[in-house]
Amino acid sequence: MKARSKNTIANLATVLALNTALCSAALAEDIKIGMVVTLSGPPAALGQQIVDGFQLALDQNGGKLGGETVSLIVEDDELKPDVALLKAKSLVERDEVDFVVGTVFSNTLQAIFKPVIQSDTFLISPNAGPSTFAGKNCNPNFFVTSYQNNQNAEVSGLIANEMGFENVVIVVPNYQAGRDNVAGYKQTFKGTVVDEVFTPLGHQDFSSELAKISTSDADALFTFMPGGMGVRLVKQFEASGLDESIKFTSVFTTDETTLPGQQDAAVGFLSAGSWAPDMKTEANLAFVSAFEETYGYVPGSFAAQSYDTANLIASALEKTGGDMGDKDAMRAALEAADFNSVRGSFSFSNNHYPVQDFHLLEVAKREDGKFWTTAKKTIVTDYADSFHSECKM
Amino acid sequence: MMRVDRSFLVMALIFALLLAAPFVLPLVEQTYLLSLLIKAMLLAIAAISLDLLVGHGGMVSLGHAAFVAIGAYAAAIGLESGIENILALLVLAVLVSGLFALVTGALALRTSGVYFLMITLAFGQMAYFTLTSLAPYGGDDGLTLWSMATLFGSDVVQNGGQLYLVILLTLLASWWGVHRLSNARFGRVLRAARDNPGRTEIMGFSIFRYRLTAYVIAGMIAAVSGLLTMQHAEFVSPAMAAWQRSGDLLVIVVLGGLGTRNGALLGALFLVLVEEVLGSIFHEWRLLYGPLLVLMALHAKGGLSDLLFPAHGPETTDATRANGEQI
Amino acid sequence: MSLTLFLIQCLNGLQYGTLLFLIAAGLTLVFGVMGFINLAHGVQYMVGAYLVFAFQQLTGSFVAAVILSMAAALLLGLLLEHFVFRHLYGRDHLAQVLATFGIIIFLNELAKILFGPGTLTIEPPEFLAGSVQLTEQLRYPVYRFVTILAGLIVAVLLYITVTRTRVGMLIRAGATTPDMVSALGINVQKLFMIVFGVGAMLAGFAGVIAAPIFAIEPGMGDNILIIAFVVIIIGGVGSIRGAFLGALMVGLFDTVGRTLLIEGLEVVFPPSVSNQVGPALASMLVYILMAAVLVVRPQGLLPAKGAA
């Protein structure tokens, strides 16, 4: 595999001969995959997992996917839509990549969607799964290998029903994904949502929200606080002593990206997801041990989804013999999803969003002192999102 | 009779290069650079309007990106509601942004100096949070636009058409417009009010009215930049209004040289190209970029404009020179 | 809102307010005395948090880490003053903005490279780890009470320093009539260095005590910087009393006001509307407060330059 550094002006100015040399080293017949993920600021941890997961799959196959040599070009979207757009354009216009893999967040996906799709390049999201492109705006060239944003929350609602929660407080950040999670949760939860609290994005101090929760009569809290917000919320939740009276349930709040910060405070907390590192499938055991060995940290769902993405592309390349000329054949090969997912069963719905199992996850401390989530129980099987019927594909 | 000075020549050279780019770059297979130049030009239009406030008017605003975003959103919402003609959208964007500028400007201009900076930040943040709560238009995630504006049905103003040239023309028009305006009666009062507000008031000028007018004009020009940004990105997002964007614009204006003819354009080109070049060398390019800004602040007192044309010494006003030429 | 909840929210507001005060105090002094806009003040807060993390890893003791961090924060402040800020005192505000913006970019990136992009946490020391039972369900961490106390002590110390000591007199004179101070033959350079060092240390201290509550990440100082500016603008630039008043107002507005606003909207509007409008409006609350203060009193509530 030839990871190539970015080059633009450098190329034209021909001052940076090194770059040019690297550039010409990427042979014309290579399959080119461009990746747009967030690698700046606190969410960089998520983007890094995606890069590492993909890279692992490449390295395991000697830099090839499905027998084809692949050159991977990684771009940082800085979590800014305009930067993401520019980077995506550079990938499709300058590098003429065959696939764009990205992004971490829905807002940057929105920004790159149209230019990538219109250049007739396949766009595969390893994480962001907004409802926007799941329904009537679904697209033949767009695939999601993670989940649809509402799904985890819907499953959380089912978990709440199963555990007999009657009163739940929801706390989410005030942005689209936060509101999607509220909508998803309310769709399946049969009890009463006693309060919905929207915090600013990047919220620091949850003491005000915790005070509200303590004075409500809730049995459980449901929350979606990715990244640093999740770390702060969990630590402050524990410090306030609420963990003794109220169950903490969440999505993307206590996962392998936040657990190194949360540590013991999160042990026993529940969440919903389609994958956990302790899942005992053969593919998964191999993936997790190889990943930990290579990168020295426990992979999260971001890495797993990215690893799956690489293997999905591999399966399609193998089927088509690496022929990028026939887009329809390639599309059909992708739709078949004929690869061994670390999540077990995996297939695409008509809107190219996944159909998969969802599980109840619980945070645990491993014997080596590291933290991870464990799959306790399967809640739903072959679960498709609720927008696919609006998609005309 | 106008004596041709060096800053005009450089300006002409930059515009000539920008004009040549879409014809030359495809030949060397660097069409991607066009996206980069478009980004720089769009930033430059907004920065030129900000320089009218900061450089000529002495009103340091940290909320200017809000006007860009409001222009873009007004146009996007217009487009979603079925208005397809870009001229109609232009009017819409300029009016909405101008109205926002009129209302917030009237309040903000009660203050001055750093208080003005902060109150404009406050209004910018209000605009930002309002845009994030526009759920029907994508909220925080932003809105992908499926069909773009046309010029009476022609796609000349679209990415597939001649959008690059349209943006270049708009840039030229804003540059020329602000240049003329700053030398006209209006601009002279504005600069006088920047230098010595008390004196200007006692000469008989209501500086509030002039400043407010400048604020509205700047907001309107920024809205044009927003409209074109939408047309280019085919997407709008509240991130356009984030205060960091306003900060970027301010950095561009200061880097380029306050109140100078070419400062805003030079600053925008510099910022975009430096980001790209440094970014292409290594991922941690900010480790170099930060100190570079510090060095610029410490040593390049008149900004890039002054580095390139030091002959003028401390930047005197265009009008002063014009006087000198005439008499 | 029940009375208990209201009181707890007031406590939260007080705690947030005292933290803001620690940051705003340094900012307002540097701004007031030297007329210097130091955008890097927020990043110095971040540096404080990373320092206490690093020193705790190194020494294993929170108290030792706090002391070492303060010393290091002071040192960093003096270094920045010596190499950058000193050369910008006489320059216009925008040059200062540009330079300190560059420093933010540099230090944020450096923190990311040294400590990784992820969120780090640090435990409060054992003897402050407990909590106090406030209501049936809710306990309030001792550590938070300690931060309130620390903030108040610093406020009192600063107030005494500014009003009762020679340095304080010079600081006040500097904030109101800077020319006079230099005319009196005072070593302005040294005064500025002291003020700057103290400011940097206060920001670092705020970062240190915030670290166990808020977690540590690159860029954590950027948003708090904006809020700190809001605080000193509301209070009036250059005034310690103003910074204190502004910090408490913002702290309370952001916690109590937010809760009241959302509950109020729920009474007036149907849930579909209030859920849309409420959070956006709540995020704007402190900005609305600032804009309102400035419209009524363009120089802030307690400006250093006196009433006339």
Place this chain on the structure above:
Amino acid sequence: MDVLEIRNLNKRFGAVHVSRNISLSVPDGQCHAVIGPNGAGKTTLIHQISGVLQPDAGEVVLAGRDITASKTWQRAQAGLGRTFQLTSVLPSFSVLENVALAAQAKSGSSFRFFRPAGREADLNEKAMRTLERLKIGDRALVPADDLSHGERRLLELAIALAGAPRLLLLDEPMAGLGRVESAMLIDILADLRRSIPMLLVEHDMDAIFQLADTVSVLVDGRIVAQGAPEDIRNDPAARAAYLGDKGQ
């Protein structure tokens, strides 16, 4: 007819009563001088007339029009020209442009956005004439920042004159000038006062006696004496208050 009339002006700063029932008038073609010790409230009085400060009570009438509530710029438009105790010009503008801008204020709308103002011949000519009248025409193209102190005083006067004022408000125009410069300025003002009435605040007694038709003595915010210069010279109250303060 009185060009300027001030009736019962009162102003307090907290406990300090800086203007107490001040009444005075400036008739057409005359110069009215206000003298008094430092801190007597002279500048505060000027500020209230020009609109920098609002009086607590009382009226300011300019050419028959009550301007008490008017803003500074409205007063200027109504015909009030003023110079400052500490010279106040536009430092980055050329001398000519300083004056042309003042002329611009009284010559049609300034909401003109396209035509270069620097090339408006009538403004430049008017400005040039004013400068020549004050004998600094040769300095027209120099940045105002580069002028000597005396030249700046003249520039200030030129700015005030270019606005074609009906009344000139002069706040210590002689301050900081040498003997020769003072004498020259007095000549210029003497020349002007018949065409433009003026209210003159001044310490320089030579100037007062050469220029003033009427003198008011201001002490502690109150007018203690008013009359012709010779009368004031002999007025015991004025002498005690004023000359005593000068420490002579």
